[in-house]
Amino acid sequence: MNWFNVGKIVNTHGIKGEVRVISKTDFPEERYSPGSLLYLFLPKSKEPIKLIVKSHRTHKNFDLLTFENYSNISDVEMWKEGILKVSEEQLNELSEGEYYFYEIIGCTVVTVDDEEIGIVKEILTPGANDVWVVKHKDGKEFLIPYIDDVVINISTEDQRIIINPIEGLLE
Template structure:
């Protein structure tokens, strides 16, 4: 078993100014903790980006009009900052570490949880967490092998119980359970 876990905390955006600052698309609920000056993050590159860096040190971080601006060590010009665009930033955490807010969760804590409906019946398992612009989505695989996405919002996921190993989804027709006409193989009635 690994002694530490990596979590995605951000993606480097466009340069800001001429001294090497960059915008960061924050992917963590703890940006002050993850982007603290003196910290170091592991760097990975998506398919369309190349880099020789494997990690990068944080020199400074500040908020400007709702956007996190970060200056990294050894990056002092707009051109050097532009070369970082698109890189993904990862922090290393201990396996038992949890976010400070009890209503927040790391992706690895959610993947593998059993999914129950409001009556306590198992309706699936969390297979992935997708981070969208508007909200996060839980990928759920049902016992019959279907994959579906559930918005990770309190109205649809009222309970997350890590200790018990499950979460509750307030299922709606077609959200996790199929529509009635899908389960019997029939077509919906026209004009009804």
């Protein structure tokens, strides 16, 4: 089964079982809404702990969560450094033209002339648009902006992306 990070528990908050989370999800309203199912992976444990969100609020740059059946600081203190995840079955259906990072990473990038550029190894999110780090088989890396002028077609089924490189992009 594939698991996807939604947040990391960095501390407790107060004495009533609330935990402080650094969020890693684009969908905090859904992931942290009361009744939502999350799985907690602890560093020294093989099996995840199944958790149901009881409450959610934000405080400074953190998401504060409580979980059903865990209402005391001593219940949750050992969860520090734990990672909250969802299973692949819990992922949202995205709009057309939107992709999860795991669908893009690993895809082969080729030009409109069928010249292979390399494999997407990483996705950077510096600002207005994402930037894909594409590694050629000779080890050279290219930074491909995810913009309509450059990315022509994405086929996650074929793990293939067609680009129309703008001048200077592949130098």
